[in-house]
Amino acid sequence: MRYRALGKTGIEVSTHCLGTMMFGAVGNPDHEDSARIIHTALDAGINFVDTADMYSAGECEEIVGKALKGRRDEVVLATKVHFPMGEGRNRGGNSRRWIVTAVEDSLRRLGTDWIDLYQVHRPDHTTDVEETLSVLSDLVTAGKIRTFGCSTFPAEDIVEAHHVAERRGLMRLRTEQPPYSVLARGLERSVLPTAQRLGMGVLTWSPLASGFLSGAYREGRPADLTTGRAKLTPHRFDPAVPGNAAKLAAVERLAVLAEEVGCTLPELAVAFPLVHPAVTSVIIGPRTMDQLTSLLKGADLLLDDAVLDRIDEIVAPGTDLYQADGAWQPPSLTERAWRRRPAGERAAAG
Numbered sequence: 001m002r003y004r005a006l007g008k009t010g011i012e013v014s015t016h017c018l019g020t021m022m023f024g025a026v027g028n029p030d031h032e033d034s035a036r037i038i039h040t041a042l043d044a045g046i047n048f049v050d051t052a053d054m055y056s057a058g059e060c061e062e063i064v065g066k067a068l069k070g071r072r073d074e075v076v077l078a079t080k081v082h083f084p085m086g087e088g089r090n091r092g093g094n095s096r097r098w099i100v101t102a103v104e105d106s107l108r109r110l111g112t113d114w115i116d117l118y119q120v121h122r123p124d125h126t127t128d129v130e131e132t133l134s135v136l137s138d139l140v141t142a143g144k145i146r147t148f149g150c151s152t153f154p155a156e157d158i159v160e161a162h163h164v165a166e167r168r169g170l171m172r173l174r175t176e177q178p179p180y181s182v183l184a185r186g187l188e189r190s191v192l193p194t195a196q197r198l199g200m201g202v203l204t205w206s207p208l209a210s211g212f213l214s215g216a217y218r219e220g221r222p223a224d225l226t227t228g229r230a231k232l233t234p235h236r237f238d239p240a241v242p243g244n245a246a247k248l249a250a251v252e253r254l255a256v257l258a259e260e261v262g263c264t265l266p267e268l269a270v271a272f273p274l275v276h277p278a279v280t281s282v283i284i285g286p287r288t289m290d291q292l293t294s295l296l297k298g299a300d301l302l303l304d305d306a307v308l309d310r311i312d313e314i315v316a317p318g319t320d321l322y323q324a325d326g327a328w329q330p331p332s333l334t335e336r337a338w339r340r341r342p343a344g345e346r347a348a349a350g
Helices: 031-043 055-067 096-110 129-141 155-168 191-197 228-232 242-261 265-271 289-296 305-314 343-349
Strands: 003-005 012-014 016-019 048-050 076-081 115-120 145-151 175-177 201-204 281-284
Touching (some): 012 016, 031 055, 031 289, 055 096, 076 096, 096 115, 115 129, 115 175, 129 145, 129 155, 155 191, 191 201, 242 305, 265 289
Parallel strands (some): 016 048, 016 281, 048 076, 145 175, 175 201, 201 281
Antiparallel strands (some): 003 012
């Protein structure tokens, strides 16, 4: 296992980070088996574990907390806040009111006195970024968290947050956690260069491109749309959809390349994000022990320039062949009111 500095935090983390989203009701409901997977990852040299309060409605944090008993000091533990937790208003978002409550809930579920990296899970344009940075800075001062960052933020929001922090004398976002894979390289245009210029650590998620780079989905093979991610979003995996056909065509070429390199397609996929100079660590999210061990086999895989040039030929730098599941979309695209003047105003102007 290799290790890198997490931005300018002074913290050293493994280049493979154990993502735990699949532990709990959403993935592996067996707490003891999930704990064994966590322990195996730690024994293999992984010292970076990432979770979130909303994974399986808090159950995932409880699993991680139980698994880390007796080993807490050897782990850089990261979790997140933003998504709604339970019924009722004001139980989500990036406000001081919610974050103060959410961090205490996470500390309790994780069974720890501190969180090493506390991440804002998505942007919240209903909350002034100064409000968010202020409470996060206070939590560092209080010793509840060691440092903080963001997840799936666009470059412009990252820059705004750093500008506000400098102007108001607040602590800065130290990390970003974006989706990044061979099939989703759009981040190379702005997010990754921005993070690099600002000295941020970057831990990337979805290296297997929502399963497309796992080897489970191939051209000419019937697609099982009744299980896993395909059951939740069948349109993303249906080979009859033109965009999916383009992904499958790229997967075939990447599979050939992996065979020539002497590795598996997933190993090639996980090794790819770590080549970018902005990336600190890549998150792997196994549900089973077999998935973990298969991914760890490629932990020492280094891709040379010849292989990277071939990858660039298959998927050009800065190109997205798909939109990562769960990636944030700005309200300027998702809400019509952000794109259209009110009808009355349009009529008057016409």
